[in-house]
Amino acid sequence: MGRGLFVCLLLCAGLSAAHTQPALPAGDADSILTPVTREWQTAAIARLRAFRPTVTTRIMYIEDQGQGRLIIGPHPDGILWLGREDWVYLTNYWSHDANPQVVLVIDRKGRIYRNFEHICPTLFLQSPAGAELNSLDAFLKTQTDPGDGPPEWQLLDDSAATPERETLPTALEHEMQVAVAQEASAKARGLAACALIREGSEEAWEVAQEVLEGREDWGLLEAARRATGGDAARSEAVRRILNHSLGADPAERAEHLAEAILAAEDREALDYLLPLSEGANKTALCAAFDHVARTQDQQVFWQLSSFRALRNSVTAFIALDPERAAACYRGLLDSPRKYARQAAIYGVGELRLADTIEKLMALVDPETENSLYPSAVCVALGKIGTPEAHDALIELLLREPVHVEQSWSVLVVMTEVCGRPGGSLRGEWWNGFWATVAEDRPAVAKRFSEAMNQLAEQTTDKPLAREARGRASSVLSQAP
8 A cells, every 4th residue: 555654754855834835736636546535535624624623622642753753643633732823633534445545634724734644543754853843834844654645745725724713722722721621531631731831831831730730640740740841840840749649648648659650651750759659658558569469460571561560560669678579579489370470580580589590490381481572581580690590591491302482582581691792781671671791791601602502403493403503603702
């Protein structure tokens, strides 16, 4: 279909303000539309002409922005605020097999633009790296995958650009309306509050604070903190609101703080929350993190949404009471519940508990244990990083009969222990890291290389043998 989700488009150098936006030449505007998309476009234009923003209008926002790439979502249609004045309302032909795929937007003035892309449920755009999407002009300078049509936004219809539309709310006015409207969704009110904080004016800030006061939406309060940017006074105000929302009663504060910690999206947010444990019942707080591991009911795999809560709970538990955390995870290695054992394997790896190596080795069951790629035990041994842990990795690699999947896991972890050339460890805090780089890399690389070559001789699996020989050579070459 010619539609790509990962776009590689350039800034349209000649595209300027909306009033100079070129329309498609006569005869070309609809030439690539199918009868179905043509019919949809006709009806959609009529709907866009009639559109007026209300407090219940669905809100779209930039979900991600980096290296000139924008991801706008999370709906196939909705309003996108662009700075103080401008907004656009987006809609598209919702079908995976449409050819072409069509996106239409109407701006506040009533001009309708078209592009050829797909919102499912996000829209992928390209803009100059670091460019802020804070005006209609900036939005119209973005491009999509050209697919079956041009990548530029083209003016399609300006018949709705009438004086009456001057009375429609600006983006800022609409944000303020949504922020305080009880009939607006909690998500929309939160998005509006954050947009008002970013806007920066005192008027907008006062409305945003009104929305945030008393809220127990920890994700919203964290987003509000981020929206303050480098404004120390406003960041401190959000912290005061969060601190008040957590409550003064020690048990209540522990319960609320645990909820906030488990929902934190990154390490920065977690580090921001942990100092707020002052005044909370620490025993209750640690018990909440203990409970997360004991009641784990899904695979411990970093790509699963459930991993965030476990990762956060382990990190926070270690920070608050490392001895109690160690006792918890050591004990859970004997749990009769598989997923609790997997959580414990992750926990003892994060704590680098060398006294658990023997217990970890006893847990290896190559038929069922591969729950964290590479397998949970291999990763834990790679994190522990002692000579005994390295011995255990070699033992797993050379166990007979050779288990192919387990051997691949060990090879990956061994490579990480030796350090990848020109790069950091595979993994970051958000996926739990995968290994601790050996202090004496040349000596460890030599031992691992010998074991890898021995595996290559033992196994009858040709791809595994090739991989083992290749990694045996690479770990030696990358050791300093």
